[in-house]
Amino acid sequence: MLKIGVLALQGAVQEHIKSLQAPDVETVIVKRTDQLEALDGLVFPGGESTTMRRLVNKYGFYEPLRAFAAAGKPIFGTCAGLILMADRIAQEPQGHLQLMDMNVQRNAFGRQRESFETTLVVKDVAEDIEAVFIRAPLISSTGDDVEVLSSFNGEIVAARQNHLLACSFHPELTDDTRFHQYFVQMVRESKETAPEHTAVT
Secondary structure, three states: OEEEEEEOOOOOHHHHHHHOOOOOEEEEEEOOHHHHHHOOEEEEOOOOHHHHHHHHHHOOOHHHHHHHHHOOOOEEEEOHHHHHHEEEEOOOOOOOOOOEEEEEEOOOOOOHHHOEEEEEEEOOOEEEEEEEEOOOOEEEEEOOOOEEEEEEOOEEEEEEEOOEEEEOOOHHHOOOOHHHHHHHHHHHHHHHHOOOOOOOO
C-alpha cells in the first residue's frame, strides 16, 4: 500500500483525499510533523499561500517538509501549494519552501471574480483535463530541469521537476481525477525505485 498525505493546514483537504483514491492508496490527513515519516507522497492543497507559510512555521513543518522533498519523496502542489513550492516569487525577496526551480506570480489570472473553468492539454496525463482557476498564480519561468506539462494562453500552468509536481489550478474541485492519479503513479514509481529501509529492531 502507498501512503499519501494531504497537508491539512488550510485548503480543500477532503477534495484532494477523494481525488487520490486508488485500490493501493491509503490517504492521510496530515496535521503533525511526525506523520510525514510514514508517507510515500504528499499534497499541498490550495488556500492562501502567505497564511499557509505562517502555519507551516507555527506548527514546525518548515524543515520537515524540506527534508521530505530532499529525500526524493513526491510532492504535488496545487494553486497556493505551487506558490509554497516555488524557489522564487515575483516582487518578494525569496520563495517559501524553495523546492522547485521556478518563478511564480501570484493572482496572475485576476481576483476571485475572474475565476473560471477550462479544459487543458496536460503532457503525459490527458488532452482534456478539467481545470478550475481561482485567484490562480502562474509559472513565469523555470529552470532547465523543470518540464512544462501544460500552458494556458501561452502561460505555464503545470510543471514537473523530477519528483515534484505543481499546477496553478484546482483539479480537486472537479470530478476529473486523472491529474491526481498521475501523481499517484509518480508515488508508485518512487516507492518501487527507493532503496529498502532497514527495519529497526
